[in-house]
Amino acid sequence: MRTKFAAELAALSEELGRLAELASLASERAAVGLAQADLTAAYEALAADEELQTGYTACENRAVILLALEAPVARDLRQVVSAIRITDDLSRIGSLISGIAEMAVRYFPDPLAPPEVAEQLAAIGRATAELIAATNAAIAAPPGKGDALVPPDPELAELRAEVLARVSAPEWPHGHTVAMDLALLIHHYERCAEHCGRIGGLINFFHTGTPLSLEAAE
Template identity: 45%
Template sequence: MRTQFTRELVALTNDLTLMCRLAHDAAERVTDALADADLTATYEVFALDEQLQQMYSACEARTVVLLALQAPVARDLRHVVTAIQIASELSRIGMLISRAAEQVYKSHPEPVAPRPIMDLLMAMGRLAAHRTAIAGQAVATGHQPPAEPASDAPTMDELHQQLHAALTGPVWSGPTDASIDIALVGNHLERCVDHTARIDRLIRFLDTGIPPTAQPEDAP
């Protein structure tokens, strides 16, 4: 019985790792789609999100079976509960990236935004992909990855502030509805990073037993 349970946990972790890879690939492809008004990349994002949602449903079903039939306790229970929460966060990342891709589809053949603003959106997309890759490493190992070295690269909050300033400044002269659509793309990408931060906290909970709500704000 214990051996079967261990196998199920390993399979669950493998599924979550694959979901992280799908989310990362989707973030990279939506960045490509934004950069080139690329419909092929846009369709790939939709397909990756569909796979993500299917895997989320499978993970949800697997965790329900584990809880119902195995009645795990202590760390095993923490593992199962954390897994479904991580799967939920990854599902949301996929949906947010898909919504950003929908704007590329809507704007095609024109780009979503002029080049100075597009550069900001692309930077946000690259950062979302990077943060998702780091989350994938944490999920695969069950531990927080080593802290990244200090960098002068802007944070997602800084990029979002720059985007807001660009849309309300002289660089942008488009209609209000277009500025709202662009702001939504930025918001979707920003929220992806918010979800990776929640995954970080869940991995810390799995590793240490400290609930996410009890972790300090600056916890990795």
């Protein structure tokens, strides 16, 4: 029975890794689609998210069955609970990335970002994709590799704030629609970063048993 349970846990971990890879791929392709008005890259991001959402349902079902039928204890229980919550964060990241890719599709063949914010927006897309890739690496890291946890990125937050300041300025010359779309885009990127941070906390919870609520209080 224990051998079967260990095999199921391994399969759950493998599926979780696949979902993380899809989230990383989607974010990288969406960043290219947005920065270069690349329709193919945007559609690749949407396809990756569609596959991620399908895998999310299967992964969640597998985890729930493990909880219901196997009654795991201690570290095994933490692994299953962490997996459920991480898959939810990955699913939300995928949905946010799809929203970004859909904007690139909607504005094609023109870029969404006017010249004065194009460089910052491209940098935000690249940095967010790198953050999600680091999250993917943290999920795949062997137990005890605490240095693989996703670090905070103050530079990314500064870039987002800079773009928001530009689009909300009274002298913004490109109209309310573009300003609102750019603000929504920045919100999507900000939420992606928040989910990456939560995943880092969940990985720490799995390894140490420290709940996210206690981490936030420190």
